[in-house]
Amino acid sequence: MSLRLCPLPCVHVLYHIQGSVIVNGELAPEGSMQFMVSVQNKNGHVCGGFLISEDFVVTAAHCDSGLKHVILGGHNWKNSNVKKIEISNQCKHKNYSDVVNGYDIMLLKLANKAPMGRNIKTIPLAEKNMKLSVNQECSVAGWGKMVSTGGLVDDLRVVNVSIINHNDCKKSWGGLPPNVICAGGKYTDKGFCQGDSGGPLVWNGKAVGIVSFNNGKNCKYPDVPNVYTDIRKHVDWINNITKNKMCPM
Structure with missing residues (x-):
């Protein structure tokens, strides 16, 4: 793993780009995604x-x-x-x-x-003016470990996560990069973990975000929200x- 020290105040990001992790998800239904x-x-x-x-x-x-x-x-x-x-x-x-x-x-x-x-x-992309509301339920999927210490799996897994208030997310991290969405992680035991990177955050059949980073030290019960690149931007x-x-x- 790589420990990245953020230039933003008080933000320490630990993430890993290999493989992918869906925490407390389930197998994606056949014929979906x-x-x-x-x-x-x-x-x-x-x-x-x-x-x-x-x-x-x-x-x-x-x-x-x-x-x-x-x-x-x-x-x-x-x-x-x-x-x-x-x-x-x-x-x-x-x-x-x-x-x-x-x-x-x-x-x-x-x-x-x-x-x-x-x-x-x-998959279609979210429109620039698409509105996302706090607690709105989205989905995120990926291949790989189901817990941070496990091994990779071969079958696609998916989990539902809810949008988190941007200001609450920013406060939890001590700052945030521009143009991001927070969903899952803190306040729940569901989300992505070390390296579930590049996959889409999906709402209403459209890609609204891209898995970017989280706190890799604490994946199953994370103390900060998961962060996604905002596709709308x-x-x-x-x-x-x-x-x-x-x-x-």
Whole structure:
């Protein structure tokens, strides 16, 4: 694990980008969440991600760890019927430097178009003016450990989490990076844990956030909320890339 010391007051962020963890969740129902993607390097699963067009996947910028390909089309990414597609380009937000400074978002350009169908679908993005209310229930999914000391699992798991008041979240952390959403973690025993990164926070069938960071020292009963990149603040940036098929200069 890596301990990152935040330039914001009193914020100490401990997170790990390998694998993914869903705490107190359940197996995702078959036929659901066909937009989920396993983002991988030569050693296997690194982070989650989600398909937004035939040739673009969204994930977290801090997942940039020698990425090679993505796996689509199955809740168990080790199944023989899943689709493996190489990554041709990575578009990391130019303002990203560390999760504690925000802008933890990256688009992956696929070398070939994903074969859309029953097992592979895109997820729409939240609109810029979409409103999220405190205690509104969303979902987050990923592959990996169910407790911080366990081993990885192969099947996609999902858990429901509720939106947390931004000011309460900011107070808990002692400060927050710009353009984030807080949901799950503190006030509950559900959420993500060490490295459930890049996956979507979903409300009403749309991706509203991207798993960014939490307090990795205390995952099952965390003392701070889970933090997500707010997709609503990056819609124009995403649309520009997907339209022009290239990273912005």
